[in-house]
Amino acid sequence: MGLSEERQKELEQICRESRVELIELLHKKQTGHPGGSLSACEIMTVLYQEKANVSPDTVRDKDRDRIILSKGHAAPILYMALAKAGFIPQEELLTLRDLNTRLQGHPSSHALEAVELTTGPLGLGMSAALGMALSLKLDESPAAVYVVAGDGELNEGACWEAAMCAAKFKADNLILIVDRNHVQLDGTAEEIMPMGDLGEKFRVFGWEVYTCDGHDVGELCACIDKAKEGKGKPKAIIAETVKGKGVSFMEGKNIWHGKPIDDASYEQAMKELKGGMEG
Numbered sequence: 001m002g003l004s005e006e007r008q009k010e011l012e013q014i015c016r017e018s019r020v021e022l023i024e025l026l027h028k029k030q031t032g033h034p035g036g037s038l039s040a041c042e043i044m045t046v047l048y049q050e051k052a053n054v055s056p057d058t059v060r061d062k063d064r065d066r067i068i069l070s071k072g073h074a075a076p077i078l079y080m081a082l083a084k085a086g087f088i089p090q091e092e093l094l095t096l097r098d099l100n101t102r103l104q105g106h107p108s109s110h111a112l113e114a115v116e117l118t119t120g121p122l123g124l125g126m127s128a129a130l131g132m133a134l135s136l137k138l139d140e141s142p143a144a145v146y147v148v149a150g151d152g153e154l155n156e157g158a159c160w161e162a163a164m165c166a167a168k169f170k171a172d173n174l175i176l177i178v179d180r181n182h183v184q185l186d187g188t189a190e191e192i193m194p195m196g197d198l199g200e201k202f203r204v205f206g207w208e209v210y211t212c213d214g215h216d217v218g219e220l221c222a223c224i225d226k227a228k229e230g231k232g233k234p235k236a237i238i239a240e241t242v243k244g245k246g247v248s249f250m251e252g253k254n255i256w257h258g259k260p261i262d263d264a265s266y267e268q269a270m271k272e273l274k275g276g277m278e279g
């Protein structure tokens with residue numbers, strides 16, 4: 001069922017708040033990664049708030065959906081989504097990257113139960129997610145496995161091994177969401193390793209493919225609904241996004257991939273983000 005107008009507005013408001021709180025947190029802790037966190041804000045919000053069957057009371061339920069942030073450097077937006085969905089207390093966000101914190105710089109399933117897979121080394125999430133998806137199918141579970149990957153991450157060959165394998169084994173409970181922000185760590189995706197038409201690539205690898213505006217919560221929800229219906233093939237949603245979305249001077253700039261936020265940039269970012277809060 002489509003999103004009601006009211007619910008869409010609520011999700012958009014959660015995204016606005018998440019962006020403000022994310023920048024406050026990263027500035028306070030003098031750590032990264034702003035760019036890829038901001039681009040994945042709507043994706044993570046829609047998964048945790050609306051589409052995935054997950055809740056703090058069912059963290060180890062065998063039929064829960066699995067959400068894997070394969071681009072683990074965007075951990076701050078994962079933690080923000082977990083806090084907003086009640087998996088961790090909001091105050092705990094302030095322990096980000098502290099020694100022995102549950103909120104490690106990259107997500108750790110050992111440190112925090114709600115994290116389904118430890119990530120950080122790029123290119124591993126899809127294979128692990130495929131294993132989970134196939135195991136769930138063997139158990140005749142209704143659960144879906146959502147994996148969020150970066151477009152730079154897809155340079156990793158292991159992703160394409162997983163892609164071939166997922167199609168062969170008809171992993172139709174596997175839903176990959178690509179944060180297609182066209183930028184990676186030290187340049188644009190095009191400069192570092194051109195990926196061409198990613199949707200077409202997944203299609204010829206035997207996947208069902210959807211494309212949407214990854215900052216439009218309504219479009220993301222509609223794509224996920226369609227992806228959940230299809231049988232016999234793994235699904236890829238190519239979510240077109242902007243790295244650093246919401247902060248003009250970060251948008252599309254690889255220098256804001258992992259850089260801590262200085263005071264002047266923080267003031268400017270807050271002005272822009274809080275200006276957008278009334279909308």
Ligand SMILES: Cc1ncc(C[n+]2csc(CCOP(=O)(O)OP(=O)(O)O)c2C)c(N)n1
Binds near residue numbers: 035153183
């Ligand atoms: C195997 C591996 N190689 C290199 C890195 C260093 N690294 C961290 S993030 C990143 C760029 C990722 O780009 P992308 O997947 O597009 O992420 P996003 O733009 O969404 O932040 C790189 C090269 C890593 N974490 N793992």
Ligand SMILES: [Mg+2]
Binds near residue numbers: 150151180184189
């Ligand atoms: Mg990218």
